[in-house]
Amino acid sequence: MESLTLSDVEQKYYSDLFAYCDTDNTKKVASNGRVLDLFRAAQLPSEVVLQITELCGATRLGHFGRSQFYIALKLIAIAQSGLPLRVESLNSVKDLPLPRFVVGKNEAEARHAALYQDTDSQGLYPASAAAVMPRPPGRGLQNKKAPPPSTSLPVHEVVQPLAASVEPQPEPTSPVVSPDQSPPTSPPSWRKHKRQHSGGNVDRPPVVAAAGAVWTQFREPQTVSAEGMWASHSPPPPGQESWVSFTADTPPSSTLPGMHPSSVQESTTIRTVASAAMTNEIQRQSSGYDDPWKITDEQRQYYINQFKTIQPDLTGFIPGSAAKEFFTKSKLPILELSHIWELSDFDKDGALTLDEFCAAFHLVVARKNGYDLPEKLPESLMPKLIDLDDSAEVPEQTADVGYSGSPVEVTPNKSPSMPSLNQAWQEMNPNNEDTAIVHPVPIRMTPSKIHMQEMELKRTGSDNNHPTSPLLTKPPELDEEAKLPASMKFVAANTVGEGYSSSDSFTSDPEPITRQRSQSGTSPEPLKVVAPPPPPPRPHPTHSRSSSLDMNRTFAATSAAGQAQASAIAYLPAVPPRPLPTQAAPGAAAGLATTAAATTTAAATTSPQQIPQQPNFADFSQFQAFAASEQPSSLPEVDKHSEAGPVEKAPEGAGPLRTVKSDGQVDERASASVNSAKGASGPIAPPPKPVRRRLKSEDELRPEDEQHGPQKSNVIAAVLSTQPSIPRSVGKDKKAIQASIRRNKETNTVLARLNSELQQQLKDLLEERISLEVQLEQLRPFSHL
């Protein structure tokens, strides 16, 4: 287990707890009895408890030693705060509230706590809980109000905590004051862990570890009460400068009386009217979660009104400068405002959306009331950004939408929901989701920002449903540039979301676009491939695909493979047709078809590598010859020759042409060199495996399209059409196929090399040609005249 550093408070608390559990006084606590009770009292889901047990090593040891116990307690606290359970977080989480345990018994001390029990948790454990916690530290967070005498604890405590909530530092360290009083009562009082806020307050802002981490318990009630206060006090009239005029004291007092009577006694009584009242006021969205950072409806409405005064368009943004002015009116120190801004400007775009504005406003209000600013944005305040939702969020979000109050617990960390946010967004959410999905644009952020957000989301460790406030609200404002990447990301993020079925459709949108683009390139080719008239009678040996083994065997298997591949490869580059492409092509095609020797001249382009190839790559052999001869000087001849040739070739059987074409694509470039002679060879190579042929033709077709006219395509189409049918019957032998595959691969490489060489030759040829033409011009004086 990693070392665990505990604050003083925690240390004392944990040791007390340990002592409590260590009934046998063996310094080891078996994983039963009180420990289990204790853990159960933590009111965490059982799997979380199991996980905690495992993490702390008790499973390993079989029992809880002191260290394991402490670690477990800390993990419980972590889990209750809604943070993910991780060993690293043991030491890294600062200001962690002490773990809370719901204990039924109440003692006098406990009364205090009971008062604040959050409304939802019914069995309030009166102060006992509170008392319990406070006890160990004995650090009373001195409340403004002097801690009342123990007897009158309940009320006072109530008051205090309430007041405390209002006062500075209320959150984490609720007015410990009262507890101080109670402590004396009984040592074991701490046992009474106060009521568990159901499932832990997920987003309790990091509790100020200060003296009263214990007081976090109070925090809840206080925040509850504070919220109640807010709720009860309707937001100060708009336009009021010091709008944070939540009079802390009054509400508590108002609620106090209710609490008072019940306070003294055991838990349930303390439940108190007050708490009930508070509950109502507080409006806990999620059952049993009291979130000090939740925004009540009234508050939200007020915020929205304020937002409107600055920016009438609720879906719009408030620029940073306007926000700065507005929040400066609250008279908070700039540093704190800066921090609030950092927390609330979730997408870091320098402007506040409605959600962000509400969060910021809420934080300001909290701060004015004495709450410490959290280190991270509480979940309930996070703006919902759909684009950044992960799958977990999505379902949760939808769930939230569905049941505003239901604590959708995707993970223990997740706050039950962002009720207030959900409320506001419920109507919008479903629509928003759809709309967000529909609008590809929503994100105003640059891709880097999105990334940052994602990172931040992960950092906060909360799955927040982030309805894309920016997304939803301001599609028009989105940056177009950012749109795509944002939308892509957004889409990607959403693909998981169940509610985002549309996102899938959306996702698909960009894809088809790209797909189309790519397809556009390819479609013509395939079309052409399909289109071409049936191949000439004789399947070209060139398309030596594995299937037609006969072919392969017939024509040096390797070569065949190589040829097919080479041809395919050769064609891929789709070298623009050389000068006499049309002419040359046919010629080349023809030449190719004529594998054998026909024309030595042009064939040279293909390097000698062709030699080993199948005869069907007649072209190659030709090229070989050509290559052998390959001198620029010969090229002109070739060219001319090919010029003549192609013409002849054209009339030649379509077959040869087609086949040649298929094979000769590569050669086309060289086709200039490949002469008509080659073309003449025509159907030369024995029909290469039809499959290969087809493939080749496809390849060929592609370059061919560029180079040749429709005629070629027709031919090719014909060839292709016939070809496919042929191979089927042939070559079922798997091994042969594999062998041919290998061969094809070899041929591929060979052809690739060939291709590069041919290209080079092509370049040379071009230069040659140019120079020759120049000479010609010079020599031919004004022939045009």
Added chain:
Amino acid sequence: MAVCIAVIAKENYPLYIRSVPTQNELKFHYTVHTSLDVVEEKISAVGKSLGDQRELYLGLLYPTEDYKVYGYVTNSKVKFVIVVDSSNTSLRDNEIRSMFRKLHNTFTDVMCNPFHNPGDTIQSKAFDGIVSGMMVQSG
């Protein structure tokens, strides 16, 4: 993994400087200060239109036997300087670049904050958090 991270404004005064071993801070401050000369030198050397990331990242400014100093300058002449321990498994260049990128992003976020006046020292907790994350984790 850095032992010291500093952000220096255009006018060459520090906006933010933090070192991990909190003792000997002065030494790091001094190092950062002297590295500014190297930064200036590099900036003027590159000259012309600097636009792409490559030029933003200045690379190793100078190594000493104890540590290495890396520099990065933004288009607005705000300089980031990272001092890393030489004993560290030498960080790859990419890692340093990514650190700078992160710094830059966080710095941008700080600048976006309307409550932050450019030229003030950076007091953002988020920035602090990022920087701490990049510093050497001591146990």
